[in-house]
Amino acid sequence: xxxxxxxxxxxxxxxxxxxxxxxxxxxxxxxxxxxxxxxxxxxxxxxxxxxxxxxxxxxxxxxxxxxxxxxxxxxxxxxxxxxxxxxxxxxxxxxxxxxxxxxxxxxxxxxxxxxxxxxxxxxxxxxxxxxxxxxxxxxxxxxxxxxxxxxxxxxxxxxxxxxxxxxxxxxxxxxxxxxxxxxxxxxxxxxxxxxxxxxxxxxxxxxxxxxxxxxxxxxxxxxxxxxxxxxxxxxxxxxxxxx
Amino acid sequence: xxxxxxxxxxxxxxxxxxxxxxxxxxxxxxxxxxxxxxxxxxxxxxxxxxxxxxxxxxxxxxxxxxxxxxxxxxxxxxxx
Numbered sequence: 183x184x185x186x187x188x189x190x191x192x193x194x195x196x197x198x199x200x201x202x203x204x205x206x207x208x209x210x211x212x213x214x215x216x217x218x219x220x221x222x223x224x225x226x227x228x229x230x231x232x233x234x235x236x237x238x239x240x241x242x243x244x245x246x247x248x249x250x251x252x253x254x255x256x257x258x259x260x261x262x263x264x265x266x267x268x269x270x271x272x273x274x275x276x277x278x279x280x281x282x283x284x285x286x287x288x289x290x291x292x293x294x295x296x297x298x299x300x301x302x303x304x305x306x307x308x309x310x311x312x313x314x315x316x317x318x319x320x321x322x323x324x325x326x327x328x329x330x331x332x333x334x335x336x337x338x339x340x341x342x343x344x345x346x347x348x349x350x351x352x353x354x355x356x357x358x359x360x361x362x363x364x365x366x367x368x369x370x371x372x373x374x375x376x377x378x379x380x381x382x383x384x385x386x387x388x389x390x391x392x393x394x395x396x397x398x399x400x401x402x403x404x405x406x407x408x409x410x411x412x413x414x415x416x417x418x419x420x421x422x423x424x425x
Numbered sequence: 426x427x428x429x430x431x432x433x434x435x436x437x438x439x440x441x442x443x444x445x446x447x448x449x450x451x452x453x454x455x456x457x458x459x460x461x462x463x464x465x466x467x468x469x470x471x472x473x474x475x476x477x478x479x480x481x482x483x484x485x486x487x488x489x490x491x492x493x494x495x496x497x498x499x500x501x502x503x504x505x
C-alpha cells in the first residue's frame with residue numbers, strides 16, 4: 183500500500199498551510215537554503231545559488247559554507263525535467279572547491295536544454311570559473327572578482343615529475359572546459375593561470391568584472407536586472423515554435 | 426580528491442574532527458534522509474537519499490533544514 187506521503191507531489195506538498203505560513207517558509211528557504219523558485223507571467227525561473235566551498239567526496243568541516251554536489255545534481259535533473267520551470271538563474275559567490283564536483287555541476291548545466299544565465303556576485307574563483315561559464319549567458323557584477331590560478335596542493339613542493347603531470351592533466355580539464363564554454367582561447371586562459379606578479383605568493387590572475395568580460399570569459403557586466411532580462415529573453419526565444 | 430580553491434587547505438580542513446553526533450538515517454515524508462541530531466529534539470538534514478529528482482527540489486528536504494522530533498513522530502521509522 184502506498185503511504186500517504188508518497189503520493190504527495192512537489193508543488194502541492196502542504197496544501198493545508200495558511201498563506202502567512204507559506205510566506206514564512208519561503209523566506210526561510212531563501213535565507214537558510216538559498217534556493218527558490220520565482221514565477222511571473224514572463225516565465226517561471228528557478229534560482230540556484232552556488233556559495234562557499236564546492237563540497238566533493240569529503241564532507242567539509244562545519245565552519246565551511248558548502249554547496250553539496252550530490253544535492254545540486256539531482257536538482258538540475260529535476261529543473262531540466264520539470265515542465266513548470268522555464269529557466270535557471272545561477273548565482274555564484276564561491277571560493278572554489280572540489281575539482282570533480284565543480285566540473286560535474288558545470289557539465290550538467292552546460293548540457294541543459296533550458297535557458298540558463300549565471301550571475302557572479304562577490305567572487306567566482308578557481309573552480310567557480312568553469313561553473314560561471316557553463317550557462318548559455320554569463321554576467322559578472324562590476325565589483326565581483328575571479329581568481330584564475332593553477333591547481334595544486336597548497337604549500338607542498340611538488341616532489342616528482344609524475345605529480346606535476348597529474349596536476350597538469352587535472353588542470354587541463356578545467357582549461358578545456360572554460361575555453362569550450364566561453365570566448366577565451368586555451369592559450370590565453372593558461373597564460374592568465376600562470377601569470378606572475380598579480381597574486382602575493384602565487385601565480386595566477388585576479389580579474390575584476392570588466393576585465394573578465396574583456397578577456398572573453400564572461401559575456402557581460404551586469405547585475406540582477408540585466409541577468410533576469412537576459413534570462414526572460416532566452417525563455418521567450420525558446421518558447422517560440424521552431425521556424 | 427583535488428581542491429581548487431583560493432582558501433588555503435588548512436583553513437578548509439580546520440576542525441575536521443569537530444563533527445559531533447552520529448548521522449541517523451530516517452524516513453521523513455516518504456523519503457529516506459540522513460540527519461544530524463541537534464539538541465532539543467531537533468534534527469538537521471545533512472542529505473537526502475532518494476532517486477526521485479523532484480524530491481531534491483522540495484524545500485523540505487534541503488540540507489541544513491531543521492526538523493523537529495514532532496515531525497518525525499508522525500513518520501518515525503529509524504533505519505539505523
